[in-house]
Amino acid sequence: MSRTSRMVVAGVLIACLFSSIVVLHRIHAVYPSSPMEDVLFISSPEFVKRASLGYSGLLADIYWMRVVQYFGSKHQRDSIEYKALAPLLDITTTLDPNLVIAYEWGSTFLQQPPPSGAGDDEAAIELVKKGIRNNPTDWHLYFTLGFIEYLGKHDYLAAAKAFEDGSKVPNAHPWLKVMAAKMLTDAGSLDTARYMWQNIYNESADKTLKQNAELHLASLVADEEIPQLESLVSEFHRRFGRNPSSWREMISAGMIRSVPRDPTAEPYVLRADGKVSISDPKKLPFVQTGNPH
């Protein structure tokens, strides 16, 4: 084959390769990689395991990556439904029952209310209990169970029991015992919540869980500051017989030094009825007292 012909063929090859990459991008726009719904048509985890021909570990890892991707892309699109999350996690953990991160991460985001999660307490608890059955010596899972009972179902007794059980596991983190005690004495307080989230933040190796904890901690700060600000507003009302119309008024009155900002550096919103709220619930999704909705 002559030199020129070879160069032409090589040129065509490269051109086609690059074009194929461009077309690939277009395909992904039209056929988004949401193979999750497809995958669930084989909804039996046992079947999947058997079909994996013994390579279930690898398949579990692949499923795990897809779960994270699924959740991530849905989250980005501000979905409020994560219907496929629980079944997917079930399949993943059936394929590899020792994939602890799947239980931890999975139940965290199953429990959290939409849009940050599926808002399904029962599914979350079922998942983490499955995790404990398969990994009875991993203290993280007991902690996760306790955390869900506490945060989601507000069943402080059950939470205490979970923390207590976890603390008995060899190499358990000492703060499990502390949490058990706090459940019985001080469950509803912000302090307890802060303690818990701070520890999760410190202990988590997973980036997403860490970020999640950070958001919770920030929300807790807001949850603490807002009642303080509201009481200042009441004070203003007492002094001047009306609610302040802006933060400036309160600054002029010498009650605060500057415009109060929430942990995301956005100014708090002072409402006409004297309530204070955060300006952007999306940035601090876990705020309870200052949530404008």
Add this chain to the structure above:
Amino acid sequence: MLAVEILGFEKTYAAGFWRKKQKVGLKSLHLEIQQGEVFGFLGPNGAGKTTTLKLLMGLIFPTAGSARILGKPWRDPAVRAGVGFLPEQPYFYDHLTPVELLDYYGSLSGLSRADRRVRIPRLLERVGLARDGSVQLRKFSKGMLQRVGIAQAVLHEPQVVFLDEPMSGLDPVGRREVRDFIQSLNREGKTVFFSTHILSDAEALCDRVAVLSGGELRGIGVVSELISQNRGQFELIWQGSEALPAMKALAADCHVAGETVRAIVEEPRLQEALDVLKARRTQLISVNPLGGSLEDYFLRKLGPAGEVER
């Protein structure tokens, strides 16, 4: 215009596990083949004969050098319309019949359907396969496959035909037929270039031969000249038995038929022998130098292991 001109073809292979060793298949080969001649390419196994043919057919690529076939560069695919090739121990598509195979090859050679329809039956007849035209090739014997191979080599009536060991695996009848075939090609004015290690075939068929060994050309020449090269012996025929005892001492061989004696004498003793005959007053009938055979030439050119006589 020469039929084939090989201008310094070289082929070196990278051998060994790490591909570091160089194995020489062919050292710089220069060869010219005239149109219309039958040229024999001789050499022991592994000499590089098949390598040369594969290089000419573009099946492998030379490390250096080039060639021309009928004046055109050997690499040009169009050249191959005028060339026919019979590979060594050919192997064809199992599930086709000879007719289908030749039809396929014919279309690749550019023959029209009408042409193919006419030529194929005739050709099969010519190579003796007329009755087996519709039998699948996987049922063919080696000899029959060889005939198919020859048929496909000449189907498109090429000017130059390359045959790699055309007699291999054939019984004497088959070999005879191939020899006749080559001669008929020659009569048609075609150039035939074939490789073989059967010297008697080469002696019978070829105009010229070349001897290849170890990838190198060791000798080349016209057959009739090569075999008539003086072996260093003379044949003496005379009448008169008186000289016999004396001659018997000088000669390598003596044969008596009545009064006529035939003796073979080594060259150094020729003069002495002639003097003896003259002294005895015999009647000298003939003095003939004896030629060698191609085998002698061949073995001479190969030389004892490691040596080369040029």
Add this chain to the structure above:
Amino acid sequence: MSRRIGAIAFNTFREAVRDRVLYNLVFFVLLLVASAPLLGRISAGVQRVLLVNLSLTAISIFGVVISIFVGISLVSKEIERRTLYPVLSRPVGRGEFIVGKYLGLAGTLFVNTMAMSTGFYAALFLMTGQFTRADANIAIAIYFVLLQFFIVIGLALLFSSFSTPLMSAIFALSMFVAGTFAGDLRDFAQMTHGPQGWLASSISYVIPNLASLNVITRVAHDQLISGALVGYNSLYAALYSAVTVCGAVLIFSRRDLK
């Protein structure tokens, strides 16, 4: 040139057929027949879904196996067995040979797939007793499966152009599996940073992306496939096959034959 390519393509097809490749159709029919009593036991709603899933998956798997093994036997084996010598000693370019082989194989798979699809539609008709609009939709899934074959044939040809039959089969099969998980590789690349992520990303674009050619489950549930996807997939298959064929041509044109 095109006449020679056509001759090579036709001969390839003929070789494949005579080599009893099409016997796999018999197994396919047997499979459908054997699964009939099983299907009878399930509720009517799921029957159709199961038939579609089963048949199309079988067509896909059988076809990929044929694409790889016949593809390799018709090229790699030819090179090993020297049946190629009389072909290439004729005025046939090496590139023409590769293209002809590709077309012949593609034709073989086309015929095979059409035959299997006919069998499938016959079974579907027997089951439901009528043809609905949704049935035509299934044809799109079959078309995508065919596109997938065209890509796999290209791969088989590419690997055959330089390696032995066994290694070619292994490479082609591996590429097929890798291609099925190309999406996951890309996800992995997005989650990883640094040179690893870069490498994973590049690889995920070079291997064939086969996941978007599989719409079997969607079609089984009567979901519509967008026309844009049909268009883009066709384009992708054509481009990717072109890449593999060009690669095969380049490699084969410089290859010393045994």
